[in-house]
Amino acid sequence: MTTMVSVKDVTKVYKRGAEELTVLDSLNLDVPEGEFVALMGPSGSGKTTLLNLIAGIDRPTKGAVVVGGKDIAVLSEGDLAKWRSRNVGFIFQFYNLIPVLSAVENVELPLLLTKLSRKERRERALTALKIVGLADRSSHYPRQLSGGQEQRVAIARAVVTDPQVLVADEPTGDLDAKSAEEILNLMETLNRDFKKTIVMVTHDPRAAERAHVQRHLEKGVLLQR
Amino acid sequence: MKYLPFVFKHLRRNWVRTGSTVVAMAVCIFLLCTLRSVLAEVDSMLAASSASRLVTRHSVSLTFNLPVAYEARIQSVPGVKSVARTIWFGGSLPAKKEGQADGGTDSTTDWSNFFNNMGVDADKFFPMYPELTIAPDQWQSFRETRQGCVVGSKLAKKFNWKVGDRFFLESFIPPYRRRSGPFEFVVSGVYEADLAKYPGTDVSTMYFHYEYVKEGLGREIGVGTYMVEIENGDRAAVVGKAIDALFENSSATSITETEQAFKAGFIAMAGNLALLLNGIGLAVAFTILLVTANTMSMAVRERRTEIGVLKTLGFSSAHVMGFVVGEALLLGVLGGALGVFGSQGLLYGLSVLPGVNELLAGIGLSGLQLKPEVAALGFFIAVALGLFAGLIPALSAYRARITDILRTV
Structure with a gap:
């Protein structure tokens, strides 16, 4: 099985004035293609920082982050944005939908960066909504x-x-048990049927159980399995 | 273009704030356009003045007349080509029929039909104004008719006057009122002006014979202003000084200035108009710039998370900056369009509103309208205001780091 995500000897240091805070310390992680990995650990252990590095929304202080065979740590800001739009999907704890856009418009948003026609964009967005079982709510706004x-x-x-x-x-941090279950089922489906490689940060052991692999972080270091 | 609906949707998010910002911007542009139109009309009026025409008036005030005896003395000054006496009559329509009044004590001025009307020494006055053209037969008729008058084409159109029509005028200036009632006039001719060649030329005035009022009142009435044509426009200052020197030690001292300076001085009675109007416009524009900048800053602050999300989805910093600038520009475009249309509406309203148009014509602003270049300037300023207002919030959106934004969610 080929490696989809490879984090090589990554260190991430945040500077707060004169003080330096090492959040990730020479961390290595390989995620094979089609894997569903859960990252667990206490608050401040560096889970979200690691996730941000894999998603290309942050850069390591040292080391390399290779996703799909590309070292994204060396990309320029513009190239990194372009790369994100094509290669990674981000699911937030608080959903972060744009309130003035309907469900289908929210889903269509990333497609604005493609060369697809308006009709094609709408069709794809509706297909995506169908996959998540919300085709009948396409015109609803987030508040609804x-x-x-x-x-x-x-x-x-x-x-x-x-x-x-x-x-x-x-992804289930802000949901009740039933909704969380539905979301985890959906993620399982995406992993199993659509072969998506998933890296999920969670505090919830029940959510972590749904992943194939659970990795624990503590003080910026990945614990051995 | 595919991002435009997205930008529109954001503007609709808080429609009260968006609406009030657009209205504030519109008020600013409305004021700018209207004030600039007034200034443009004043400039146009001044530009229509000839450098070789001087105006001699009483040094104290325009309300005091000069003696008729001055005419010959002015004529004797070297460099003076011709002198014409004029009075500003201040007559208004409709007035009571001739003979019906018993002294005019109870009559009031009807400003709704007011227009500029002047008594002139026609044979000397009109040759000084080559820009005013009258058909030869009408000119001849005017010269031969004691009650005759010539009216500007715009004025004739307004009152639907044709050659031969009669009407009455009564002055609101006491020395020009008579016991027997208002003066009757007959339209002898309609004068035109080639506005392409002489832009700003007034075609809303009525001219009649000075002698007719003098005879009608049965006494000397003096001269409001002497129009003086000189041989060489470059010597205006010298000739003007020489004229005023003649009356230096008299009881009615004079001031002689170019026609342009006279008109500018007339307008300056309201203060330094250009400075005042430009000052108001600038202050309003600056205030609106701050208001719009504040609105855009609030909008960006409220949407920090969304900016982070957009960047996470792959929108570049330039994209996000473009959205913010686009919103600010759209505010400018909407406000500018509304302001320009508002100004156009007001100026059109003034041009058709009974009384107001005549009042404006009375001070030489008969052609007050929103000129395309003023409208374009107003619209440009609105768009520029929007752009500047959006620039700082857009830069902050540009610089915002995704991790910093998402960490504060």
């Missing part, structure tokens, strides 16, 4: 949806560009 439905729209938005990797930061 429940938390679980909002998260499903956010997942549709994450997969609409058909990225290789999905990264999820506590």
